[in-house]
Amino acid sequence: MTLADVGAGEGIVAFRAIERIGPSLQCVLTDVSAPMLRYAEAVAVQRNLHTQCTFHQCGADALTALQDSSIDVVCTRAALAYVADKPAALREFLRVLKPGGRISICEPILQDEAFYARALRRRVESQAGAPSDRFLGLLHRWKAAQFPDTEESCAENPITNYSERSLLNYVREAGFNEIHLQLEIDVRPTLTRSWDIFIGSSPHPWAPSLRRILAEQFTAEERQLFESVVRPPIESGTSFTTDRIVYLNATKRCGG
Numbered sequence: 001m002t003l004a005d006v007g008a009g010e011g012i013v014a015f016r017a018i019e020r021i022g023p024s025l026q027c028v029l030t031d032v033s034a035p036m037l038r039y040a041e042a043v044a045v046q047r048n049l050h051t052q053c054t055f056h057q058c059g060a061d062a063l064t065a066l067q068d069s070s071i072d073v074v075c076t077r078a079a080l081a082y083v084a085d086k087p088a089a090l091r092e093f094l095r096v097l098k099p100g101g102r103i104s105i106c107e108p109i110l111q112d113e114a115f116y117a118r119a120l121r122r123r124v125e126s127q128a129g130a131p132s133d134r135f136l137g138l139l140h141r142w143k144a145a146q147f148p149d150t151e152e153s154c155a156e157n158p159i160t161n162y163s164e165r166s167l168l169n170y171v172r173e174a175g176f177n178e179i180h181l182q183l184e185i186d187v188r189p190t191l192t193r194s195w196d197i198f199i200g201s202s203p204h205p206w207a208p209s210l211r212r213i214l215a216e217q218f219t220a221e222e223r224q225l226f227e228s229v230v231r232p233p234i235e236s237g238t239s240f241t242t243d244r245i246v247y248l249n250a251t252k253r254c255g256g
Helices: 012-021 034-046 086-096 111-126 134-146 151-156 164-174 195-199 210-217 220-236
Strands: 002-006 026-031 053-057 071-077 097-108 176-189 240-252
Touching: 002 012, 002 086, 012 026, 012 034, 012 071, 026 034, 034 053, 071 086, 086 097, 086 164, 097 164, 111 134, 111 151, 134 210, 134 220, 164 176, 164 240, 195 210, 195 220
Parallel strands: 002 026, 002 071, 026 053, 071 097
Antiparallel strands: 097 240, 176 240
């Protein structure tokens, strides 16, 4: 069996698959980042898995190094979310799969965070010229630095230009069969109670950390006000976070 780990990054999925399946599995690791591929290749050599792996620098929407009908399974893990043209990527997945081959996709759904940033923007703009809650403006500034806050920018940004429903439609329109989608939403306390760790984190790789936002976009007085409101719930464990993950698998028709 041959597995294509698209957007492989450090190669975690491919290497774990080899550990589970054994020497009969061949893995093709693709990524747009040459440094990440070199790192994954070094790890493969270190773990003595390099004879089962090949590495190709290419985007998910142009898998030029992969031949038609050459792959048994295509998988992505938080990779398709960063591809602007998702329908093109899914057509590529179909092309490289053997008849009866399948896709396994796990992607974050971040559209609601952008909707929240947009709602904050509208609220702040509606209060323009009138007495308003200063913290609301600071909250919008934070969220808008990490997520698009207009309808146009949301549609243009790969991480927010899709939902679980549109992803399902893209897969169907690409020509896949036997599609199964599962959306998981987890609401739980924020993982850390450390303010330093919290402000050093970001919700996705393209977003600046809260520490950077506070340093670059807030005055000292604004930072003090923001921290006085946001820090106590973090350190007390009463702050909550919501994660939305979509899992999707589908097959290529045997006659496709």
